[in-house]
Amino acid sequence: MNPHATFLSRRHFLRRSAEAAVIGGVAAPLLGQGAEAAASRFAYDVERFTKTDPQWLRYDPDGRFPTPRPQAKRISIGPGGRFYIAAQDKVCVVDLAGTLEATLSLNDVARCAIAGEDGLVYAATRNRVVVFEAGGREKLSWEVPGPKAWVSALALVGDSVLAADSGNRVIWRFDLSGKVLGRIGEKDQEREIPGFVVPSPYLDVEPGKDGLLRVNNPGRHRVELYTLEGDLELFWGKASAGVGGFCGCCNPIAVAALPDGRCITCEKGLPRVKIFALDGAFEGVVAGPESFPQNARIGSGRNPVDGTLGGLDATVDARGRVYVLDLVASEVQIFKPKTVS
Amino acid sequence: MNPTDSKTNPGQVNRRQFLRDGGRATAVASLGGLLGMVLGRSQAEGYVWQIDPSKCVYCGNCATHCVLEQSAVKCVHAYAMCGYCQLCTGYFEPEPNALNTGAENCQCPTAAIQRTYVEDPYYEYTIDEDLCIGCAKCVDGCTRFGNGSLFLQIRHDRCVNCNECAISKVCAGDAFVRVPASQPYLLKTQH
Ligand code: SF4
């Protein structure tokens, strides 16, 4: 990666966001440097939250593999059990064992990628959605509207492409040619939608089999469920460093939907992956901070890479296995439900 | 990326950049006003001590090892990076009872951080430098969970520029560096 290009894109996010005075990026310090603070009477003490009570663990580790490229940002699983990992200016297509099968190139930092049943791959840079044919040829692309576009996640529902735009704080709904069909989640008093609060570029969207979109609202510490038409059906979540809440100033940073509709959430700061029931009841932990030591040590504000902080992303397969992308360690960890032999 | 490269981050800030950015866009407005004083010194002294915020590991020694009665190290705030969060992890204890200004919810040992409502659900956080002792507790919280917009700097209106900075000898992050007196601050901001 050209660090200068990366730096420019981060700067762009920060500069445009500063006016709105709500979105910060990370200017920041050095990945891998600076270990834990020595114990001091001034310590910001979160030690007690870094160990997971075994009674909450619902999953077991079941392998891991490194991402083909560093600085990975998002992972998704597509037809045939392939992973699509956005990293640097590429989308890496990886098999279940972690072997690189193909690489798709973009002309800017790849933020996220998903694949459809028809074999098309949808990838996004900061302000553009690019569609690739199965063979890797670029088929079409379109610009994401709005002055502050910062796409951080994509999803496919039927003939709609959904783009989570952290900069404009909206979920765009496009048709397959890129025409805007709707805007989901924007502040709207009449519809009783409070609007997304996104201090760093981590807005995510994930469709469930029930047809509802799971969207994280990190600054409000909750997950919101929307219809494709933009009605807010349900929301849940609370701010807390305790195991059942969302820690820090802005979490969760990513969501995934299990086949039965339950929700997987990822947090930064205290890197944790958890399961919540359909109604938002806390069910348990997939993996706690001890599973992501590098990530836990660095904290969210210490990553030097283009406004993307430390953190995690997750995707699930049809069997309910959870694949967690560790953005700091550049690896994918696999977790299987404890009930699965 | 080399974090000590001034082209990257943190940015070493000269007078022109300060004037262009203004206080809010960078760290603290008052830092800009101090440059004249530091520049005046630079003729004679050449270099001054500063903290590279990318290396600080929030050990707390800045508060306790400066030769001055109250440390010359202060927290500064890069507003352009701040999320203006309702639950600021620089301001609040890790598990506050409520998100209000009650002393039991706030973590700063000297109550040096002011919290001001902007609009739902955004709040602004400012540092009262006369109260700040540079303990880095807020820096730790902000960097761990937030955008890392709070960080420490040696304030050169206070620092007496010891030959060997007493804090540098005990700094757990080896974060103390000599910088030209004409560019005495290493701010977390982009240019
Ligand atoms: S927590 Fe420490 S460094 Fe932060 S404002 Fe208070 S005294 Fe200053």
Ligand code: SF4
């Ligand atoms: S040089 Fe001296 S006065 Fe300045 S911060 Fe270090 S110990 Fe304090």
Ligand code: SF4
């Ligand atoms: S002594 Fe060094 S590591 Fe400790 S708080 Fe000060 S700058 Fe940070």
